[in-house]
Amino acid sequence: MSQWELPKPQPVMSEETAPFWEGTANDELRVQRCKECGNLQLPASAACMACRSSDLEWIRASGSGTVFSFTVVHHAFHPAFASEVPYVVADVELDEGPVLTASIVDVDPAQVKIGMDVEARFRRLDEQYVLCVFVPAGARPGRAGHDGGDQ
C-alpha cells in the first residue's frame, strides 16, 4: 500500500477511553465524571483533572453544545482527508461543560460561527470506531442519528 492510500488515523482504545467509544457505538455521547468532586471532563483521563481522584465514572451527555472556536481546514495534512477539504473542525463546549473537538458536518463552512448551537450525531469511521460529530442545532433529522457510516 502506498502512503497515499493511508486510512484515516484512528482514535486510541485504552482503559481510559473505552467507555467513550462504547458510547459512540451506541449513539451516546459520554463524559467522564469524578465521583469525588463531581467534575466533568474530556478527554478521558486516568485521574480527575480537578481533584486528582481516580474514582471516575461515565455519564451520558445531552449532545447539545455551542461552538467555542473552529477552523475551516483547506490544506489536507493527511492524504486520507484530501477529498474532503474544505472541512470544519470545532471545539464544541458541551452544555455539561467539557470541550469536545470534533467535525461539524452537513454545513456550509461559511455558515459556521462562534457561539452557534450544535448537536451531536454519530458517524462510523471504520469497522472499529464511531465518531461523535456535530451538526447545526435544529438540523432536519433526515441525516440524524447513527447512519451507519457515510464516509
Place this chain on the structure above:
Amino acid sequence: MAGISGRVSIVGVGHTAYGRLPGRSAWALQVEALRNAVSDAGLSVGDVDGLFTESQFSEPLLMHGTILGRQLGLRPRFLSTQSQGGATCISLIQTAALAIDAGMCSVAAVVYGDNAKTGQPNIYGLAQMGRGQADFVAHGLLGGPAMEALAAQRYRYEHGVTDEQFGAVAVTFRHHASLTPHAQYRDPMTMDDYLASRWIAEPLRLYDCAITSDGGACVLLTSSERARDLAQPGARIIGMGQAHNLDGLRDRRHYTSFAGARASKDAYAMAGVGPADIDTAQLYDCFTSTVLVTLEDYGFVERGGAGAFAAEGGLGLGGRLPTNTSGGLLSEANVTGWGQVIEAVRQLRGSASARQVDGAEVAICSGHGGFQATHATLVLAGDGRS
C-alpha cells in the same frame, strides 16, 4: 538578581545553511551546527562535556542524544534529550545552565537539526502526534496550523483582530529576513502578498505559518567566569522561566493567554527586569497569532492590544520593540526556536549588521509548543565586551 542569574553564558552560536539542502541528513546538519558553535566560541568539539538535544521532528527518536553523541565520539558528563515542542530549545538551555552551575558539566552544546524540507515526509509522524489524548486526529485536525487555528480564531473573535494585523507580523518579519543574509526567504512581502496567500486552516493563511527548513543550529554554554576568556562576548543568562498549561486547548482560558504569562513573570523576577527594560524580543513565531498572544502574555502591550501594536510598526527595527529581527520561523528558518536564541545573542554582541538594534543590552526569547501546552522564557544580557 538572585541565585543562578548571570552565572552562565551563551558563548558560541552556530548553524548551517538554511533552506533546501537535498541529500543532507539530520545528523550531518546537527554535527555541522555543533562544529560551527564550538568554533565560534574558540573551543573544540572535545571540550563539550554536556550534550543537550531535541530529536529531529520528522524522524522522532527516543534517546536521540545518545545517537548524536556517539557519532561525535563524545563521552559527556551530562546528557539530556527533551521533547516539549517549540519550548524545547529554551528548556534545554535552562537545564544546561542548571547543570553547569551545579558543576555537573562545563561546556554544554544544545543542538538541533532536521531535513524537514527535503527529507522523509512526516505523514506518519503527524498521524502519531498526540496519540492517546488526541482523538481529534480522526476528525482531520492534523498538523500544527489546524490545531493553532482554533486558538487564533477565538483570539480574533474576543479582541476584534483583523487580517491586516496578523499580516503585519508576517510582513515585518519578512522585512527583517531581507536584511539577514542567511535567511531562507528574503524576497519582500507586501500586505497584498499576505492577503493573497492561500488558506491553510482558517483563519491562518500560508504566510501566517512557520516555514519548513532543512538546517541545523547549536548554542554553546559555559560559566560566565570561563566565558571571559573565550573568543566572543558572552550573552549572560539572567532570567529563566517555564510554565506549562498541560490541558492546552481543553481549557477555554488557554486560547487567548498562554503559559507564557507565568513563565515570563518568573523570568523577569529572576532577571530583576521588566518589559520596559527589554531592548529586543525574539519570540517563538510558529504562527503570527502566537506572536500576538505572547506580546500580551509578556506584558509588552495590554490584552487585545497586540494586533494594533504590530500594525503600527511596534515590532519593526526602529519600533518600540524590535522583534524577530532575523525573520523568525516565519521567514528566517524553522529550527524550532534555536534561531530566536542565536539572533538574541548576535544582537547582544552587536554583530547583527544591517538589522542591529542600537544599544541592545537586554533581550528576551520565548519558546512555545505542544499546542498551547508548553512554554519557556529566557532573558539574556550582554557582558559589556561587545
